[in-house]
Amino acid sequence: MLVSYKWLQRYVDLSDVSPEEVAEQMTRSGIEVDSIERKDEEITKLQVGKVLACEKHPDADKLSVCQVNVGEENPVQIVCGAANVGADQYVLVSRVGGRLPGGMKIKRAKLRGVESEGMICSLQELGFDGKVIPKKYAEGIYNFPTAYTPGEDAVPLLGLDDVILELDLTPNRADALSMLGVAYEVAAIFDREVLIPETPIQATEASTEDMIDVTVDDTEDNPYYGATVIDSVTIEESPVWLQSALMMTGVRPLNNIVDITNYVLFEYGQPLHAFDLDQFGSTEVRVRRATEGETMKTLDDQERSLTAEYLVITNGQQPVALAGVMGGANSEVSHETGKILLEAALFNPVRIRQASRELGIRSDSSIRFEKGVDPNRVEAAAARAAGLIQDLAGGRVLLPEARIDAMNRDEQIIPISLAKINEVLGTSLQSEDVLDVFRRLQFHVNETEETFEVHVPTRRQDIHIQADLIEEVARIHGYDLIPTTLPNTATTPGKLTPEQQAKRKARRFLESAGLSEAVSYSLTTAKKEASLGFGSEASRVHVALPMSEERSALRTTLIPHLMDALSHNKNRNNYDVHLFELGSVFHTQEQVVTKQPDEMSFLSGAFMGSWFEHAWQGEQRPVDFFAVKGVIEGLFQELQIPAPELVTSEKDGFHPGRTAAVVVNGQALGFIAQLHPAVSKEWSMPEVYVFELNFDQLLSLSGGTMKYEPIPRFPSVERDIALVVSDEVQAGELERVIRQSGGPLLKQVSVFDLYAGEHLEPGKKSIAFSLKYLDPEKTLTDEDVQAVHEQVLAAVKEAYDAHLRQ
Structure with a gap:
């Protein structure tokens, strides 16, 4: 709502109040004034001129030479390019030395050899928006419809000596969509009268x-x-x-x-x-x-x-x-x-x-x-x-x-007590204070003891209940006069939920591991996800009225968005990028979606380029499967989740030999994989490794509070074994058997070598493990270690026919 200050003053006497003060007090009382614009701020020396004669320029088809009366003894000569200029018009003249909006300064000029001492102006040149200018004057200069005195100041005639207040109205304040409505508001704030305009109508015999x-x-x-x-x-x-x-x-x-x-x-x-x-x-x-x-x-x-x-x-x-x-x-x-x-x-x-x-x-x-x-x-x-x-x-x-x-013109009557007003506002107002507020708002009140029966004028259709009246009292009395108090109810300090704590912990760990967090849209396209083998059409939720084809369905995975981010970086010569995103994905089991889809939290990552690089030493290591595996294992350890088992698997769109499911206690939580070379080629990307985990399932496995053990006082004993097994046996399966059979003395198991080839039977391979034994209560003897070690060897032989490599 644009409010003309000159127009507003026809209803409320604001001669002693500046527009800035009105704007400040209105904002303080609940109607925000977004901007204040002085229309004549940059305009000087703008006068009414009468065109006495208008002739074609001798050396230009589109210019006219005008003799203009500006109230001086002699007319001034002005060269004008407007097609609608003509004799006997009353026009707007900006004199030499004058200024127009935008910083334009009017100077004497010579146009095609003819002197010009000023400028005949259009409304656009005076700062009026083209969409509000009468169509008659949309092209060319403005001329007054009636005669004025040449030389008269044109600024007040055009209403340019005005200030425009732009109000940012809330939906409930429909009363302020009129000048009289704003007048009632301003009158209440400054305790003034409202003058209602009158235009008498002459009586006629006909009706x-x-x-x-x-x-x-x-x-x-x-x-x-x-x-x-x-x-x-x-x-x-x-x-x-x-x-x-x-x-x-x-x-x-x-x-x-x-x-x-x-x-x-x-x-x-x-x-x-x-x-x-x-x-x-x-x-x-x-x-x-x-x-x-x-x-x-x-x-x-x-x-x-x-x-x-x-x-x-x-x-x-x-x-x-x-x-x-x-x-x-x-x-x-x-x-x-x-x-x-x-x-x-x-x-x-x-x-x-x-x-x-x-x-x-x-x-x-x-x-x-x-x-x-x-x-x-x-x-x-x-x-x-x-x-x-x-x-x-x-x-x-x-x-x-x-x-x-059949119109209902009745005012709404709302009873309210002084005690209720003071209780809600935390004030100690007297009856006189409240009655004064209602008087300024021009609300009629019937008072009985400490109860007020307030007759709300029909112009204020936003007031229906006691809370609305209390708000009016607070606004007009002054929000800044209401004392600051603490809530009188029992409160509990805010804290993070376990899920929020886990998300924060995961983010901090991944950032410390060298990954950067990405944030992407929840909307995508089925085509983009299908290219990576994600989301069946049956589980995808389509948007009824999408903004664009690129944002037509809810995502079922985070991977494509991370791929977009990697591609964006690669196209800008940034090749070493490691990203993660923790966000929501959406799945449904309905063919026609009639209810909210299932929303789940997923944690995904994408890696491209070098994992680390030392330019001085000339050392560089590209991202590989094991770098991603190490990040996942570290994350699980940080979240107090049992170490994951990686099980070979296959997924559409990913490398068949470098894809593994992440499994804990027999439950699949996600996967780690390299993007299939053919898919990488489609995206014009180098080798890219990704992971995706169901974060909700991760939280269900979290062990809770981290527990610490004292540093051992006694030395550990390490034994290395190289086990020859069938090619089909996975290292994780052997490691699980070793841990189960090692008992409490076996503290650590790690793979450090894999060999297949010469000196081994066809179809066989050798996997070397390092085993660490430790008793926190005493120093282990060879006999203690050997007894457990033989149990381990017997267990792997029984389970996978594994024997020590000779």
Whole structure:
């Protein structure tokens, strides 16, 4: 909402208050002022000039040489390039030495050999937005519709000596969508009176109710409809003050009739509409629901298809307006109009909202009807507009009007006690303080002991319950005067949940391991996931109204997004990149999704390039499967999860010999893999290794609090064994048997060598393990170690026919 400070002062005396102070106090009381714009801040030496003569430039087809009277003894010569400049026009002249918005300084100039002593200005050059300038002056200079004194200061004539306040209104404050609504707010803040404008109407012998029949099919849809005939009108350009007021609020002036209805719309917050009565088609006005499939052409020349949910104004047969949203093209006011039908009505907000939303028409009228207009201002707004049409268009107003009236004008009465107000606000206000607030808000109050019966004016349709009244008291009394207190309820300190703690711990570990965290969209495409073999179509959730094809489905994996990030880095010559993401994925078991999909937390990583590099020593190690495996093992240890077992597996899109499932206690938690070379080639990527883990399952296996053991006082004993087994036996299987058979003395098992080839039978391989034995209570003897060691050898022989390599 744009508020003209000059316009506002017509209703509230603010002569001793600056716009900045008004903006500050309004913001403090709950209506935020986003910006303050002084329209004349950069304008100097702008005067009215009368063009005495206008001739073609002798050496330029598109230039004119004008002799302009600027109130001095001799006219000044100005070269102008506007096509619409002509003699006897009253124009805007920026004199030599003057300035215009944007820092333009006017200097004497010679254009194609002809002296020019100033500039004849367009409205755009004075800072007006092109979309609010009258179409007549959209191209070329502006000339006043009436005569003014040459040399007169043009700034106040155009309303440029104004300050515009831009309000950021919350949805409940529909009352502030009008100048009078803002006036009541400012008057309450500064304790001033509100002056309601009056425009007397001259009586006539004829009346509208004798000429027009009004019928309303359903008064729930349309509680009030008033129609006033005004004849003998002259359609012409509006006076400058009216054009200026509209342009300052962001509205393009059209003609005096339409401009008056828009002016009253912003003044009272009451939408009005003027029909050309000669083009209306009948003397009957019927308000009804549209029939299914019915069509009409609106003022924007669009053919609209209507439904039975929309409300229309008809001439008894065909629609002439879409009620509360936009008028029809068949009865639009034009320069040939001599008689108008002025509509003032109250419509059901639901009907207006539905039509506006479904047809994509967001008008100043529909916005106000949707949020609710004041029922006690409908007739006053109509009278105000009729009076202005009488004064500015020479119209003859035929009263009384024709109307249907089933409107509820009653004020809402809300009882509230002083104790309740003080209890909620934590204040110790007296009755006089509260009564003073309601007086300034112009709320009538009946006081009984310490209870107030507050009559809420219909203009404040945001106030319904006691909490609303308490808010009004707090706003006007002053939020900054409310004492600061602590809650009087028992409180508990905030803390992280176990899941949040685990996520933070995982992030910190991975960052310390050299990975960077990535954050990506939860939306993706089925094609991108399918290229990596993820997510069946049955488990994927598609978005009903996607923003784009790239964001058309919920992701079922994090890997493709990490691949996008690696590709982005590679394309910018950053080849050594290691990323992880901890985020949500979505799966469903329904063919047609009718309920929320399953949301799970996944932890994924992607590695590309070198794992570490020492340029000085010339040492470089690329990322491989075992580097990723080490990160996973370290993460499990950090989260107090048993060491994972890696089981060879195959996944579409990944290297068949370098893919392993991550298993703990027989439960598959995810996988580690190298991207298949063919897929890497499609993405134009080098070798890429990834992992993905179901973080929710990980948390279910977490051992909880970390436990520490004292540093052993006695030495350990290490034994190395090289076991010859079949090629099909995996090292993890052997390690599991060794740990189970080693008992409490066996503290550590690790693989340090793998051999296959010469000196071994075909189909055999040798896996070497390092075993560490330790007793925290004593020094182990050879006999102690040998007994356990032989148990280990016997167990692996029995399980996998493994024997020591000779």
